[in-house]
Amino acid sequence: MTVGTASKKHSSPPDVTRMERLLLERDEEPLTDLVAQEITEMGIRGPFLDVGAGTGVWVAMVERAGETACGVDVLRSVLSEGRKRYGLATLVLGDGSRLPFQDGAFRWVQLREVIEHVDHPRGAALLSELRRVCAPEGTLRLTTPNRLKYAAPSRQIGRAWAGLSGRPDDLAHVHEYWPWELRRALSEAGFRIDSLRYRAPNRYVPLRCLSAGIDIRATRAP
Numbered sequence: 001m002t003v004g005t006a007s008k009k010h011s012s013p014p015d016v017t018r019m020e021r022l023l024l025e026r027d028e029e030p031l032t033d034l035v036a037q038e039i040t041e042m043g044i045r046g047p048f049l050d051v052g053a054g055t056g057v058w059v060a061m062v063e064r065a066g067e068t069a070c071g072v073d074v075l076r077s078v079l080s081e082g083r084k085r086y087g088l089a090t091l092v093l094g095d096g097s098r099l100p101f102q103d104g105a106f107r108w109v110q111l112r113e114v115i116e117h118v119d120h121p122r123g124a125a126l127l128s129e130l131r132r133v134c135a136p137e138g139t140l141r142l143t144t145p146n147r148l149k150y151a152a153p154s155r156q157i158g159r160a161w162a163g164l165s166g167r168p169d170d171l172a173h174v175h176e177y178w179p180w181e182l183r184r185a186l187s188e189a190g191f192r193i194d195s196l197r198y199r200a201p202n203r204y205v206p207l208r209c210l211s212a213g214i215d216i217r218a219t220r221a222p
Contacts, residue, residue: 019172023054023078028085035061042141042217049106049133051096051126052114055082059090070106072096097125104135111142116173123175127189134220140191142216146198147176149212154204179214191218 039061046067050058053071055078062069070090073079079091094100096114109130115123130140150163163169168176177185179196186193198211
């Protein structure tokens with residue numbers, strides 16, 4: 001399949017949500033090299049599934065690397081834009097908790113900045129479904145905001161207390177996870193964590209556990 005090049009300027013229809021608008025209008029051309037580099041560094045092998053794929057930049061770059069890839073998202077307009085930008089035919093409209101794929105169909109599954117947009121029970125259902133479609137000993141890559149970031153002393157007290165109490169800065173986030181909570185959720189879903197890294201450290205308080213994001217690589221347990 002031919003992967004096209006993302007154009008520099010995009011527009012969105014007037015009736016889309018804020019999240020859709022951000023994805024539709026984002027210039028992804030600067031991202032492609034960074035994504036391709038990360039794919040190489042992580043050693044991603046297909047079949048690859050990206051849940052919450054957006055316009056499919058990860059799918060496009062995995063395919064460019066010669067691997068089979070597929071993306072799923074709930075936003076029809078964003079998937080349509082991705083098909084135009086990258087020439088992708090493997091973007092599927094669907095809910096991550098009810099994936100239209102066979103058991104064990106993918107060697108690598110990715111959930112990048114998605115799980116925080118649903119409540120805890122739906123998050124558990126999402127992880128369970130990812131385990132179902134992940135091949136035995138296959139890999140899950142998950143990134144999400146780190147709820148501990150609100151404990152950084154550099155934050156305003158009111159906003160810090162709100163975040164720690166479960167009211168995130170980003171109104172689109174339904175449930176942000178504590179690191180230990182995420183470990184437990186993955187274990188209960190049937191994944192074994194291989195690595196947990198903290199991303200985007202606080203520049204004022206260089207404690208990694210207070211970084212803005214969590215990046216996990218896990219293996220599907222037998």
